[in-house]
Amino acid sequence: MEDAVAVVLRQWQQLFPGLDLAPVALVGRLGRCAALLQQAADAPLAGAGISRPEYEVLAALRRVGGELTPGRLARETFASGAAVTKRVRQLEERGLVVRRADGRDRRVAHLSLTVRGRELVDRLLPAQVGHEGALLEGLPEERRRQLAEGLGELLVLLEGRLGGLPG
Template structure:
């Protein structure tokens, strides 16, 4: 029995008439998120990035151009202060540049540097392979089904935008 199963069993002893299925699903999703939340050294190599820092670089790479910090905050589910701190570190490491927006001088545009782009292009395939290993207990159909079910749960919580 996994940790969440043991926790659920303990709660079931205290509340035998309560439906604890939400704990069994949400608890496992949260636990998986925590356990998978840090990219192992073999994935990031000498880049020494946290997952969220890598997500910032990845968002910029996917965008193919500049992004505003507010959009990066939304895409990485971070606070504005956390994004500001991450951007400062990434700029100090030479992975991004920040410049005044050409559209609105009150805004800042964030772009990948060549070094930041190289890191994403090197680390992203390793990240995907690592995540494939995490999901190895599931066959292709089960992975697709899990992805669809999680998307269905997330849809009302995380509207597109």
Template sequence: MSDAVSRFLHSWTRLHPDLDLSTMAAVGRVLRLAALMNNITEDGLADTEVTRPEFEVLAALRRSPDGLRPRQLTRETIASGAATTKRLTRLEAAGLITRTPLERDRREIQVRLTDRGSALADTLFADQLDREAAVLAPLTTDERAQLASLLSRVLTPIDRA
């Protein structure tokens, strides 16, 4: 049994036997896993009141008890400013967040979860952990730790957040 990336590698090897495809073997699988995990998450959130990107905003705010500014949320969620604004507007209308002007500079706002937003974030986070555990079920606990460590070594030098 092979994964899609194995099939892609096989095709590219036939087309370009002179190229080193080892990066594609790793990065291709990371990208495909991320895309498939996004789909799994979206499916898991289908019966909730939030989308996957909105869940990412709720999760970022839940990790930050003092709240975050929109610019910080944009960095945390790797989104555009416009996308962040749209998500915040939707989450505020749903009663899951508040946006409060800062006292020292009223042009800036602080975004915080409401009690309902915190409760929803906690529930959705627990469900997300279950989905992730199911995806990683083929790995032992030690293999999960090794994978996490290797990915951290690759991600750390390029992750500006």
């Protein structure tokens, strides 16, 4: 059985027989896997009425702990400042995040989870991890580990070239 990228590769190979399509094979498959996993992995979040970007804000606040500035939150979630501002506003309205003005500089905000926000993350995380594990069933554990290690190497390479390290 062929995957969708194999079909694309065969089509390009017919048009450009001498072209090395190995990068397309890897990047194309990574992109397609990411899109499919993202779509399928968001099911538990949707059931809780939370979008993936909102969950990423809540999860970053929970795992880093304490208070984060919007700038730090943007780095942790790989989102723009404007996107973080919008998400935080929505989460504040729902009582999941609270904003505290800095005592020395009123332009600086400190964000943290409310009790309700923390309870939501603590409830969603195990369900989310379980759901993501179920999506990977059928792929042997050793192969999962190898893929995770290889993708980790690729990520370090790309972060070094393109940036994107959380600070």
